[in-house]
Amino acid sequence: MISVKFLLNIYDWLQKNVRPPSAFSWETLILLSVFSYYMSVLSTDFVRNLLANFGWIFLIFGVFWGTTAAGQLRIGYKDKQKDGFPLSPWITGALVSVYIFGGPTGEVRREALIYWPVISAIIAALPDFLGERFTLKAPPLQKRQNLVVLFGTQILLSCWLQFYFVIQNWLVQYPSLVADDFHQSAFVVKWESRRSPSAPRGALILESMEPKLRDQLNARPWSEVERSLLPKERQKLINAIAQQTKQQISPIQEDNLWQVTSNVSSRGSGYNLELRTSWQGPRSERLGDYSLTKSCQINQVYRQANAATKPINTTQASRSAPISQVQCKEVKGWGIDQPRNLNDRFTRS
Amino acid sequence: MTEPVLPIQTILFQVLFLLVAIALEARVLHRRLRITRKTSVEYATSINLLAAIVGWLGFFILQNLLPQPLKDQIISYIFFDRLLGSQPENFHLVIAATGSFIFFSAFLIKLKGLQLLEAVLQSSPELQPSPTLDKRRRSAWSDRLDQAILRTDPHQATTVLLANAYSHSAILLLLFLRFLQLNIL
Numbered sequence: 001m002i003s004v005k006f007l008l009n010i011y012d013w014l015q016k017n018v019r020p021p022s023a024f025s026w027e028t029l030i031l032l033s034v035f036s037y038y039m040s041v042l043s044t045d046f047v048r049n050l051l052a053n054f055g056w057i058f059l060i061f062g063v064f065w066g067t068t069a070a071g072q073l074r075i076g077y078k079d080k081q082k083d084g085f086p087l088s089p090w091i092t093g094a095l096v097s098v099y100i101f102g103g104p105t106g107e108v109r110r111e112a113l114i115y116w117p118v119i120s121a122i123i124a125a126l127p128d129f130l131g132e133r134f135t136l137k138a139p140p141l142q143k144r145q146n147l148v149v150l151f152g153t154q155i156l157l158s159c160w161l162q163f164y165f166v167i168q169n170w171l172v173q174y175p176s177l178v179a180d181d182f183h184q185s186a187f188v189v190k191w192e193s194r195r196s197p198s199a200p201r202g203a204l205i206l207e208s209m210e211p212k213l214r215d216q217l218n219a220r221p222w223s224e225v226e227r228s229l230l231p232k233e234r235q236k237l238i239n240a241i242a243q244q245t246k247q248q249i250s251p252i253q254e255d256n257l258w259q260v261t262s263n264v265s266s267r268g269s270g271y272n273l274e275l276r277t278s279w280q281g282p283r284s285e286r287l288g289d290y291s292l293t294k295s296c297q298i299n300q301v302y303r304q305a306n307a308a309t310k311p312i313n314t315t316q317a318s319r320s321a322p323i324s325q326v327q328c329k330e331v332k333g334w335g336i337d338q339p340r341n342l343n344d345r346f347t348r349s
Numbered sequence: 350m351t352e353p354v355l356p357i358q359t360i361l362f363q364v365l366f367l368l369v370a371i372a373l374e375a376r377v378l379h380r381r382l383r384i385t386r387k388t389s390v391e392y393a394t395s396i397n398l399l400a401a402i403v404g405w406l407g408f409f410i411l412q413n414l415l416p417q418p419l420k421d422q423i424i425s426y427i428f429f430d431r432l433l434g435s436q437p438e439n440f441h442l443v444i445a446a447t448g449s450f451i452f453f454s455a456f457l458i459k460l461k462g463l464q465l466l467e468a469v470l471q472s473s474p475e476l477q478p479s480p481t482l483d484k485r486r487r488s489a490w491s492d493r494l495d496q497a498i499l500r501t502d503p504h505q506a507t508t509v510l511l512a513n514a515y516s517h518s519a520i521l522l523l524l525f526l527r528f529l530q531l532n533i534l
Contacts, residue, residue, distance in 0.1 A: 144470055145391050152398030159405035160360055166412065167356060170424055177428060178352065184430040186527075187359045190352055257421075282425030 026069065029062030052104045060099060064092040064123070086124070093120030114161045121154035173252050174281065176200040179334070181284045202258050202277040202292040203331045208245045209260070209275065210328050213296070216241070222300050222322040229264050229271060229298075238262045238275070257281035270299035279334070292333035301325045363401065369523070370397050370516035377512040382505065393512075396462040400455050456513045460506055 040051030067088035101112035131137035179200045182190045242260040263274040278291035300322040371393045379389035
């Protein structure tokens, strides 16, 4: 049981530390914001939204006031003689951009990071643009040059951040590029991680093609299988299966840069079907081998009919009609068992 | 993404090129336009930032509108510093045309930027600020903007052209040094 004295102690401590020095100070706004947030948790739908938004707005104004007034948040501040470079617009700008781009809903979009410098510049320039009683006015002459440089540098920062997201977009659309080597690039750098990297997308394509190939070629009469392994038929079959597979695995931009070809060689009493997909897109070495192969063996097996299921009047030939059996191996090639940086070939044994 | 890919070199190269360009152009502006060193550095900073921003905006618009094979070329150039596939026959012509286009558009942006800046700062030599009523001040302001955009002072234009030529030559020199470093050393 909590004693009354304990509660009184807490109340005293709160009164001493958290109480704002006067009603008109930035701490009031922060307290209002906390209060609004607490109220919003307790309420439902529309009122909750409203209170959450109010909470954010109070927080923004409170932080703006507090950080602008504080002396420690400037670079190079010495008493009141040297004004230093204020950090408060950037802190407030971060809160404003998080609020505008999805803060209350909890899911912050990437525009928040991209527009943060611009919003901070606007906040920093606001005192110069607001005259008496919050009317718009032209800023005084001597500050205009500084404002121009301020806006210029911040918009340039936004452009750099946007470029980062453009590159991320490209890497989502062309995931096989991540498997490659960026050492020659004049624009980007890649932090290599210790974990084993993900395989290029061609491996996914070949793996997904395997079940469909099995459907077509496994457990079929041998003559049918032989016919479909002839060059023309085989080409059509492989192309059709490749198209279907690419549609099936959530298509992205780079899919039509993986060309699937096949090759058949005879091996013993059966055939060796080699599926090969090679990367036609941007790559770091012009003459390197950027292909992945999957080899499948197609053998003849003779199905042994049971004595019980054999009809009385079957002929000798149907009992020993050969059918096909397809066995596929793992995908091999670039990015899987070959080194990712093709320049490091000399380190292989 | 398992491995982050960051455009750090882009930022560093751009900062380097901006600093070199600002230094050279400030010197040319100071000597030829008879303005103080501080003002010339501020002017050079402003117009170079403007040119950089317009360049980035052009890049973003371009990479949205291009057809797919050209986009593959751009991606290949950015990540691997080479062009995909065989080079077309008029490759050198394309390079020369692109270089000239970049030079002249940078010159035009910088010239108009300088005139706009002087209009905003009300410091162009012919126009004196007149301290009068609001109405007259507003029409003087729009007049000033009109004059800045439509009329061109030839001395100022040749100065900006010369400054642009200096800074672009310095940038080409730096790129050539990088090319040497990558291929020979």
